[in-house]
Amino acid sequence: MTTIFDxxxxxxxxxxxxxxxxxxxxxxIELAAGGYLLGILIGIFGATGKLYGNKVVRDLLEIxxxxxRAVPELVLMLLFYYxxxxxxxxxxxxxxxxxxxxxxxxxxxLVIGLVQGGYATEVIRGAILAIPRGQIEAAHAFxxxxxxxxxxxxxxxxTPHALPGMANLWMIATKDxxxxxxxxxxxxxxxxxxxxxxxxxxxMFFLAAGVLYLALTLVSNLALRRxxxxxxxxxxxxx
Amino acid sequence: MANEPAIEIRxxxxxxxxxxxxxxxxxxxxxxxxxxxxGGSGSGKSTLLRCINLLERPTSGEVAIQGETxxxxxxxxxxxxxxxxxQVQRIRAHLGMVFQNFNLWPHxxxxxxxxxxxxxxxxxxxxxxxHRAEKLLDRVGLGSKQSMYPGFMSxxxxxxxAIARVLAVDPLAMLFDEPTSAxxxxxxxxxxSVIRDLAAEQRTMMLVTHEMAFARDVASHVVFLREGVIEExxxxxxxxxxxxxxxxxxxxxxxx
Numbered sequence: 001m002t003t004i005f006d007x008x009x010x011x012x013x014x015x016x017x018x019x020x021x022x023x024x025x026x027x028x029i030e031l032a033a034g035g036y037l038l039g040i041l042i043g044i045f046g047a048t049g050k051l052y053g054n055k056v057v058r059d060l061l062e063i064x065x066x067x068x069r070a071v072p073e074l075v076l077m078l079l080f081y082y083x084x085x086x087x088x089x090x091x092x093x094x095x096x097x098x099x100x101x102x103x104x105x106x107x108x109x110l111v112i113g114l115v116q117g118g119y120a121t122e123v124i125r126g127a128i129l130a131i132p133r134g135q136i137e138a139a140h141a142f143x144x145x146x147x148x149x150x151x152x153x154x155x156x157x158x159t160p161h162a163l164p165g166m167a168n169l170w171m172i173a174t175k176d177x178x179x180x181x182x183x184x185x186x187x188x189x190x191x192x193x194x195x196x197x198x199x200x201x202x203x204m205f206f207l208a209a210g211v212l213y214l215a216l217t218l219v220s221n222l223a224l225r226r227x228x229x230x231x232x233x234x235x236x237x238x239x
Numbered sequence: 240m241a242n243e244p245a246i247e248i249r250x251x252x253x254x255x256x257x258x259x260x261x262x263x264x265x266x267x268x269x270x271x272x273x274x275x276x277x278g279g280s281g282s283g284k285s286t287l288l289r290c291i292n293l294l295e296r297p298t299s300g301e302v303a304i305q306g307e308t309x310x311x312x313x314x315x316x317x318x319x320x321x322x323x324x325x326q327v328q329r330i331r332a333h334l335g336m337v338f339q340n341f342n343l344w345p346h347x348x349x350x351x352x353x354x355x356x357x358x359x360x361x362x363x364x365x366x367x368x369x370h371r372a373e374k375l376l377d378r379v380g381l382g383s384k385q386s387m388y389p390g391f392m393s394x395x396x397x398x399x400x401a402i403a404r405v406l407a408v409d410p411l412a413m414l415f416d417e418p419t420s421a422x423x424x425x426x427x428x429x430x431x432s433v434i435r436d437l438a439a440e441q442r443t444m445m446l447v448t449h450e451m452a453f454a455r456d457v458a459s460h461v462v463f464l465r466e467g468v469i470e471e472x473x474x475x476x477x478x479x480x481x482x483x484x485x486x487x488x489x490x491x492x493x494x495x
Contacts, residue, residue, distance in 0.1 A: 134342035143332030
């Protein structure tokens, strides 16, 4: 039993693996946060494009969200990562910049962001449709330019409707980072596997990783709940 | 400039699919005129009003505000479309509209609703906008409610806040689209009394309403719309006291 739960292996200094685990955890958070933010940006553009864009824009976005939602995430990530980086360095070579080496964090954020963006597009589109039409119409009636209507009326008014779905997406983003272990990104799951393999303390290290993921979820939940209270400040609750 | 009519509508037509809702309306509101538009449901009253600030794009015809005609062009789907977005935004910024369902922005307090357009469309300084908004809210009896969110107020209070929001842009003309139709009966009076107050200041108004007694009282000119055409118009004494068209007679007796 002592070999399974030898807590000294979690110590910060080598031969403990605590620091390695924590660094992996931080990288997971970086990936999730970066990918999530990128996903929100894509989602806002995607949703407004689907709602207000011309036919070409709408069709392209339809294909994007369809592909993202139909293909398993792991496949998408492998596809985006290998094909994406390959295309990028071919393009760069062709333009005479020589081959580029896109760093792992950027690639990971792009990959997660592209997947998140597909779902966020649909969440935000639904949330915008839930705004009573008159609120947006009133802004137009006062001569507000469209970009301001979006920033000052549409986005804040849709936020409370989007939050439950967007909170889900954040949880999914935190867990999707684990899929990046497959492409060799040193996030929490990969370093946990390395630590466990090196010490043979599988149960302890995976439990430790599980606790870290759980902690992230609990803290996120608190923050999201606070933000939801703020976003709903003007809404009379139906409950 | 001062002699230009505030609102001039020339041969306006509007078609929704195969249904022609407005069939050639010409109507002028001079400075300080208070025009009440009455008529049965489906007569085109609201559509007419919404064509004045182009929330609805006419199929043909012209609208001019203070002598400036909207620049429109033909579009593929049949209606006219806006040819000069900046012109429309500039004119709209000085045309206040009060909606049936208030349409306040729920994520902003009453005060924030009133200062929104002055600051973010007209470019007014925040201090000045707040100062003016406080006075306007006092005027509509909401001085103590300025930090409340609209969703937590009564319909009458929301509509008064919406009127303050319009007054904050110092409008060339005010458009009222059935401002009391969504209110509980006991709240109608407080909103009408605010509008009556504004009418006494000689502000140009165009008002779609079902409140006949109010229209008779306040309007300088009454327009009876039926099936997309102006069937009869004139001063309120004539429209309500001596209606000619049998349809108008019938309409007045049915709503009275």
